[in-house]
Amino acid sequence: MNFSSKLIENAVEAFASLPGIGRKTALRLTLHLVNQDLQNTEQFAEGILNMRRNIKHCTICFNLSDEAICNVCSDKRRDRSMVCVVESIRDVMAIEETSHYRGLYHVLGGLINPLEGIGPSELQIDSLLQRAADDEIKEIILAISPTIEGDTTMFYITKKLRDSSVKVSSIARGVSFGGELEYADEVTLGRSIVARMPYKLNNE
Amino acid sequence: MNFSSKLIENAVEAFASLPGIGRKTALRLTLHLVNQDLQNTEQFAEGILNMRRNIKHCTICFNLSDEAICNVCSDKRRDRSMVCVVESIRDVMAIEETSHYRGLYHVLGGLINPLEGIGPSELQIDSLLQRAADDEIKEIILAISPTIEGDTTMFYITKKLRDSSVKVSSIARGVSFGGELEYADEVTLGRSIVARMPYKLNNE
Numbered sequence: 001m002n003f004s005s006k007l008i009e010n011a012v013e014a015f016a017s018l019p020g021i022g023r024k025t026a027l028r029l030t031l032h033l034v035n036q037d038l039q040n041t042e043q044f045a046e047g048i049l050n051m052r053r054n055i056k057h058c059t060i061c062f063n064l065s066d067e068a069i070c071n072v073c074s075d076k077r078r079d080r081s082m083v084c085v086v087e088s089i090r091d092v093m094a095i096e097e098t099s100h101y102r103g104l105y106h107v108l109g110g111l112i113n114p115l116e117g118i119g120p121s122e123l124q125i126d127s128l129l130q131r132a133a134d135d136e137i138k139e140i141i142l143a144i145s146p147t148i149e150g151d152t153t154m155f156y157i158t159k160k161l162r163d164s165s166v167k168v169s170s171i172a173r174g175v176s177f178g179g180e181l182e183y184a185d186e187v188t189l190g191r192s193i194v195a196r197m198p199y200k201l202n203n204e
Numbered sequence: 205m206n207f208s209s210k211l212i213e214n215a216v217e218a219f220a221s222l223p224g225i226g227r228k229t230a231l232r233l234t235l236h237l238v239n240q241d242l243q244n245t246e247q248f249a250e251g252i253l254n255m256r257r258n259i260k261h262c263t264i265c266f267n268l269s270d271e272a273i274c275n276v277c278s279d280k281r282r283d284r285s286m287v288c289v290v291e292s293i294r295d296v297m298a299i300e301e302t303s304h305y306r307g308l309y310h311v312l313g314g315l316i317n318p319l320e321g322i323g324p325s326e327l328q329i330d331s332l333l334q335r336a337a338d339d340e341i342k343e344i345i346l347a348i349s350p351t352i353e354g355d356t357t358m359f360y361i362t363k364k365l366r367d368s369s370v371k372v373s374s375i376a377r378g379v380s381f382g383g384e385l386e387y388a389d390e391v392t393l394g395r396s397i398v399a400r401m402p403y404k405l406n407n408e
Contacts (some may be wrong), residue, residue, distance in 0.1 A: 004296065005270045007255040014251030017244075018233050029222050031293065033256055034268065040221075041256035047247040051211040052237055052245035064238065066209050089208070089235065096206045115354035 008034075055081065060131075062107040062124045064089045070097075072105055079103045081138040083131060087111055087150070091143060103141070107130065111149035112156055120156055128157065132166050142170045212238075262405050264335070266311040266328045268293045274299075276309055283307045285342040287335060289361065291315055291354070295347060307345070310335065315353035315361060324360060331362065346374045 003009040008030055015026035033041045057063070058070035061083075065071070068196060073090075082103030086092055092105050108123045120126075132140055140161065144150040158168050174192040175184045184192070207213040212234055219230035237245045261267070262274035267289075269275070276282060276296075286307030290296055295307050312327045324330075336344055344365065348354040362372050378396040379388045388396070 004274055004276060004293070004300070005259065005268050007259050007270050008268055008293075010251045014248045017248065019236050020229065020232070025224070027294070027297075028224070030252075030255065032223050033252065034259060038256055041253060044218045044221065045253045046236065047214040048234075049245060049249045051215035051234065052242055055209065055211050055238060064209050064212055070208055072208060090231070093206055093231075121264035130307070131393065146353050 006167075057107075061105045062109060062127070063092055063105055077102075080136050082141060083128075083137055083139070084141045084143050085128060086143050087145065095143065108144075111144065111147070112153045113149045123153075125157065125160070129160055132161055132164055137166055139167045139169060142168065144170075146173065189202065261311075265309045266313060266331070267296055267309055281306075284340050287331060287332075287343070288345045288346060289343055290347050291349065299347065307343075312348075312357065315348065315351070315384075316357045317353045329361060329364070333364055336365055336368055341370055343371045343373060344358050346372065348374075350377065 003012070008027075008057070010080055011030040012023060012026040015021055015029050016023050021029075025033075033044070047120075054066070056065050056068060058065040059068050060073045061070060063070045063072060067074075079102045083106050084094075084095060084101060084103055085106045085108060087108055087110065089107060092107060095101050096176075104127050106124065108125065108128070110118055110123050112118060112120060112123065131137060140157070142154050142157065144154050154170065161168050173188070174195065175181060175188060179187065207216070212231075215234040215237075216227060216230040219225055220227050225233075237248070258270070260269050260272060262269040262277055263272050264277040265274060267274045267276060271278075283306045286305075287310050288299065288305060288307055289312060290299070291312055291314065293311060296311060299305050299309075309326065310332050312329065312332070314322055314327050316322060316324060316327065316388045332344075335341060342373050344361070346358050346361065348358050358374065365372050377392070378399065379385060379392060386395065
């Protein structure tokens with residue numbers, strides 16, 4: 001693109017450095033800010049800079065947090081006997097949205113991926129094993145995607161916890177509630193039949 | 205969405221205030237910045253803030269510019285007898301990309317739109333009429349979209365320039381080069397037949 005202004009070009013480059021934003025979109029965003037008051041752009045930049053400068057990882061569960069300990073870990077009403085292990089903060093948000101889980105979390109910060117040089121020591125796995133050694137914790141729930149990396153990570157964690165007294169479980173997998181069978185993918189449908197469950201009346 | 209952190213929420217709100225960016229995308233952009241060095245976010249915010257604080261409108265053509273006079277207006281090699289009138293800076297960029305125009309520009313900053321309260325006085329029309337009064341300028345080229353607002357604006361400018369000595373032209377409209385007739389829209393195809401041109405051999 002042929003910019004008449006170096007300032008515009010720099011702003012477009014800044015936006016285009018974000019994932020999923022191309023140069024055409026970046027230009028549209030830049031011109032949008034030019035057409036707004038200076039104050040708007042200052043608030044925009046402030047919100048993002050302030051977040052990046054002050055955001056912390058919870059020292060217990062490694063969730064993103066404003067304080068040293070996140071509001072899940074510091075919430076006295078949560079069930080402290082369960083720890084749900086997830087890949088990233090996005091999974092924490094997705095599970096919190098459901099309101100079906102009242103335990104604690106542990107954010108690994110990624111999955112074991114030897115091809116990209118990510119081993120257990122790059123992730124929050126040692127800290128998880130330390131937490132699991134605490135008598136208060138009875139169950140570790142693995143809520144990790146069943147990809148190659150996810151399976152490797154679940155296998156590694158489960159193996160490390162084999163001799164411990166905590167119960168290790170994984171979230172249920174199968175055809176989604178409300179999903180029509182014909183639209184379920186083959187792997188999910190096949191595994192759903194193999195891993196069939198006793199049919200319960202009235203959620204008893 | 206259920207954010208565990210107020211800082212994250214503020215950053216997501218900032219991104220989501222931009223046009224075409226929803227809250228899911230905003231969260232993805234925010235987490236992208238969290239995973240990068242602080243320096244990256246500072247450069248990002250700096251590029252945008254610096255642009256918004258220092259960007260100017262060229263005092264001659266109202267194109268966006270780093271200086272009081274933009275680099276098109278200050279370029280001595282441009283043909284100063286032609287002024288191409290466009291709606292916004294994006295049109296200037298599109299025309300510059302073609303490398304087929306070596307004259308000057310005039311950016312109106314919008315189109316006449318009575319429904320949204322935009323009249324000629326809200327646009328850079330008076331300044332265009334002043335420029336047109338300069339003897340150096342021989343031709344005004346209207347490169348404005350043929351919408352209701354665009355037609356109104358072109359009609360207004362042409363009427364105001366009726367008694368002046370400048371020639372007023374409009375960019376050619378018709379079926380696009382390389383475009384197949386059956387895919388051209390009816391209005392374009394219909395008007396192309398009415399406004400047919402003598403066929404020239406070898407661009408003579």
